Amino acid sequence: MEYETPLFFRVMKYAADADRDVIDVVSGNPDWEPPAALRNGLREYADLEPDAFQYAPSVGLTELREEIATRRGVDVEQVIITNGTGEANYLAMARALERDRGDEILLTDPVYPYYPGKTTMLGGRQTFVATDADGQLDPAAVREAASEETAAIVVNSPNNPTGAIYPAETIRKLVAIAEEHDALLVSDEVYDHFDLEGRFASALEVESAHRIVTNGFSKSMAITGVRVGYAIFPHDLVENARSRHMLVNVSTTRPGQYAVLNALRETEPAYYERNRDLLRERVETFTDALDAVGAEYTTPQGAFYVMARFDGFPGTLENTYRLIDEAGVAGMPGEVFGESRREWLRFALVTPRIEEAAERLATYFG
Known part of the structure; x- marks a missing residue:
């Protein structure tokens, strides 16, 4: 089986090779400072004894797992520390498929493209359930799509790429659908x-x-390069996930886990609120520019992405390259995220140049 390089990397390479200045609104790399306590943790770690630089326990540092378990209200034995949230999702989807309850993974449309990519890699098949214009998922549509072949329903909230947040009632109904079909x-x-x-x-x-919950610290602490995530499994599903994690990765970064633990213990809520305030300002700046040119767009309830549709400019890879060359703005083609948003482009508002990017788009489409 052959796997295609994700288009994210192709677009970023094209932008990097361009003959002009290009503002990157492709990648989801937060541009703000990580918590001071995280930097301090890494500095402390550099002076530890040699044994601290050897393998971490495969399931993760005990203290970090205990901290997460306490914060999330679960048993520590349910927590596996992973190589970012990407591996956490891989373990969760693999665990769903290896239960032999079916080979179908229900995904949303639009969808973060790594989910269908992982489905293919794991030997499953995708079925897509369309969301509404605001990115909300109707549980009735999921129930209609689900069958005895459904192994898992994969959702992301707050959502990439739409910014939608699913209300508690939607989450409850999705769990109930999974239970009805002996899925996850x-x-x-x-x-x-x-x-x-x-x-x-x-x-x-x-x-x-x-239900399996995955999460991590790449986004919340602005440390996408540190690679510390986690998955919380039901008790009866965690053992095989631990074994797969050990066989694939052995363990994840020990210094990174140490630093994340330090940041969890010492970072005040104000750190996260400042970053949310920054994003609210960027959303307003960016969408004001879209209003000025009559574009249709999503207003995110969460995460840091905006999808936009410009008349006569469908969200193809070709047009994405064209926008790089002619406007100096690198976004992601909507066709990457599924059939329902082929006319759209997605922009990540994690650059200090977001106002300039907005101005360039307003000039180009104005």
């Missing part, structure tokens, strides 16, 4: 700290043996 709900909550409207509801609020 995989809830990717990596953007939970970027709830811009106070609406976020975790799947952990619903007690069930049919």
